[in-house]
Amino acid sequence: MNKHDFPILQQTKNGKPLVYLDSSATSQKPQVVIDALRHYYEHTNANIHRGVYELSERATKLYENTRENIKNFINAKKSSEIIFVRGATEAINLVADTYGRINIKENDEIIISTMEHHSNIVPWKLLCEKVGAKLRVISISDSGEMDLDQYQKLFSAHTKLVAIAHASNVLGTINPIKTMIKIAHEHNAKILIDGAQAFPHLSIDVQDLDCDFYVFSAHKAYGPTGVGVLYGKEELLEKMPPYQGGGSMIETVSFEKITYAKSPAKFEAGTPDIGGVIAFNAALNYLKNIGMQNIMQHEQDLLKDATQKLSEFPELKLIGTAKEKLGVISFVLKDIHPHDVGTILAHDNIAVRAGHHCAMPLMQRFNVPAMVRVSFGLYNDKTDIDALLVGLHNTQRLFA
């Protein structure tokens, strides 16, 4: 599906095409995104928001167009609810450091889950250490699903915030976040959804979900590196203190007193990644043109095909077999370390990830030091799965 739109997928190594199965780490970029980036620097480059000349006006407009497009893409109420950051990681840190520092106090509790990426663990742990709050952790089942009963029981009068992944970067599990959001709100807790994995593969409607914060990274969604998004409900953003200080986020500055701009400017200090934000719009339009429904269907087909073939593969153990999954499959091979599997597949120009996937607590949960992960983007097709299986056979042969 649309493989030809991605220049990097046209390259070969020793005659072998690139079989890119690491989209959960970062996606490849379609030509339209690369061209948008180049076009920006060749024709429009200027600093935004303060220039009276045409380039600056155009750059500002294009930058804000992306914001508007994201607003529509995830159905936010207002474009001022869309804040540009470096990536999902920074978005979570921003919330922890602004919303968190104001609202979370000693003995308060934050709920996260066993399947979180380090980006959705470390900022909360740092916050807890600063203010004296505590982490509570949702357990997961052997198939890799949230234990909703236990989740309910984790709430106490001290619970202020829940922070969970929309989908797991290791297990692929798509979590029942709408239910989990409802439960959080019933307990008067706010909830942040880490959509780093989900955003590129699912339709998102933040108003329907009713989440308080939603974060994701452009680079995993066919956009450039350096850009991420924090969505926050207006009434929350309004009350949050600024994050970084600098140009653009102020209204007036004197040495005695500073007044701050409103959201989103309040949270976008300094020159942002203007080129990246503008090029990300091309990625959003690219996704829109294909249609998220079509992308979901395509990736579910791949998931089904790959899951079936891998589960028949000798001495291979799948980890993460939830009912609702993204196109992400992790596994271990008996007696062959994931790192060796990764290296041997790489030799056939098959790119998979091997390691702890920035989810050490999850590795512990499944009692493995590391896993091999295969993850799909919209450009993958069944030939990629077949190549993977050949590669896995070669791996076993080498170790036989």
Added chain:
Amino acid sequence: MNKHDFPILQQTKNGKPLVYLDSSATSQKPQVVIDALRHYYEHTNANIHRGVYELSERATKLYENTRENIKNFINAKKSSEIIFVRGATEAINLVADTYGRINIKENDEIIISTMEHHSNIVPWKLLCEKVGAKLRVISISDSGEMDLDQYQKLFSAHTKLVAIAHASNVLGTINPIKTMIKIAHEHNAKILIDGAQAFPHLSIDVQDLDCDFYVFSAHKAYGPTGVGVLYGKEELLEKMPPYQGGGSMIETVSFEKITYAKSPAKFEAGTPDIGGVIAFNAALNYLKNIGMQNIMQHEQDLLKDATQKLSEFPELKLIGTAKEKLGVISFVLKDIHPHDVGTILAHDNIAVRAGHHCAMPLMQRFNVPAMVRVSFGLYNDKTDIDALLVGLHNTQRLFA
């Protein structure tokens, strides 16, 4: 000089070439940088540091090459002293939030100057509010030079940190930072140099300067947006807590205990702007090939020519006439507001900046609401200055 290397400077509007005189806001990009960016996304794109496959290895290597190149460029001792951030603004915030939060306590004092950019004011003001410290402000003379006598007198037993611009983004003044660094150290204070303006135009040697921190943005130095650099002395970085939490900056994670990686990884949480960092290397090499000495000479020639012509211009008042200056000239026209000047020049495809230049306290110092600023990059030449003068004449004619 090298104008032909910059595709955007080849474009015209109503037959008029772009006269870009706003390099202090952001620089234009040479073709080699744009090509490097494109080449990265077309041939190398992968997430770094964790992949065993070739793309990821190559991307990691290129990313680290930029770090190594910067280390050499500013003569840092070690490449682990070079930390990638979004820009100068983030670098200053990082220092304020990590070094600052640990070392600056109630009643401590931070010295900044009247000519600082908001990025080098707001983070310190925010820190002061958090910990109960105080700002002390270096005065400047009417010509726009630091008052070194008063600077000396600002120090007290409570002074912990000095944060000053290497060069002013409004006045152009190149500050005597080597002397100022020495003075800070004599008073046992650490010192951060905001090199956002200086880095693209001067040779920097952080070991010779002996500054504790030095920050700058790639986008002002012919590189892409989204990338900035924090240089810090190793012994300081080692003791600083992490900034943002997430992937890459950890060594081990469990819900009970997290251990952190060493610098620079400790300060680079999450996926960085990999493409931008890699393309920035092309900008550094481009500068190296031309030679910083040649760039300095060229820009000084332009400064001299423009200063002379503008100071002869009727009813124009230059603001910032320090002895040591970058190619930055600010001025006001009698009875014509800078904003109007900017708009009228823009109509002739001349891009200058009009406003407070993110330096409101400095506007107050010179008792103007705004100024017009002209700033040079290596691609400017005397035809640009002549076009500016014609444009200024047109402006006066329109308002006559």
Added chain:
Amino acid sequence: MNDLRELYQETIIDHGRHPRNFGELCDATHHQEGFNPLCGDKLTLHLREKNDIVEQLMFEGSGCAISMASASLMTEKLKGKTKNEIQEIFSAFHEVVTTGDQKNIEKLGKLAVLIGVAEFPARVKCATLAWHTLMAIIAEKAGIVSTEN
């Protein structure tokens, strides 16, 4: 220079340089500050209201020709108007300077000279600063008005 002349019409340059109704108003019933953080323009509006009618309207401050002229022409235009009438003229003015649409231009009288602003998006905020400040009084909002709010 054609569309530049469109923007900087004689009237604008005249009102920009010699703003009418400039100064304090001793018996004002309302004062309101307005601010454009992008360019640093500041303006204070003084207004005397009686029985829902804006009897007198004056302003102080400094700014570019567009913002000064817009404030000056606005004070001339709105004197003696009711709040409802002002609301209507504001809507017409806002539409003209943001879109350049001529549809409601006859409602504006002399203010129509500001139509050229529509071609210069960066300057719309200059043209509307005084208006937003006024609307804040009418809506009885607290605090300084900023074009970035």
Added chain:
Amino acid sequence: MNDLRELYQETIIDHGRHPRNFGELCDATHHQEGFNPLCGDKLTLHLREKNDIVEQLMFEGSGCAISMASASLMTEKLKGKTKNEIQEIFSAFHEVVTTGDQKNIEKLGKLAVLIGVAEFPARVKCATLAWHTLMAIIAEKAGIVSTEN
């Protein structure tokens, strides 16, 4: 598959699967943990030293074939060596696996099978984990050794 066979030579797969000197060492004089945060590999080295000679050397842990084989071969090779000799062999080993340079390869004996690692930069840390852990004992460093330090 040629350079892959180069990397995964029989000896490596054998030692990877059946590491020698694997287990605890009751009368060890030194213990040291090593860690590769990139892939999660962990390893503990136990060592008995007497009169500057490493009399016995054992390890525990889990990891990829490269790291296990390297640890296994290392323990075989270094038993009975002095600290100075170990230092010298480490230097030679480090050079071979990072550069692929054959110059000092004869110093390595069976360890020479790891030369293929030089072609796989991402795996150099696997091959050197046990060695860095050992060097930490010899240099008498405190704390866990990490390949990222």
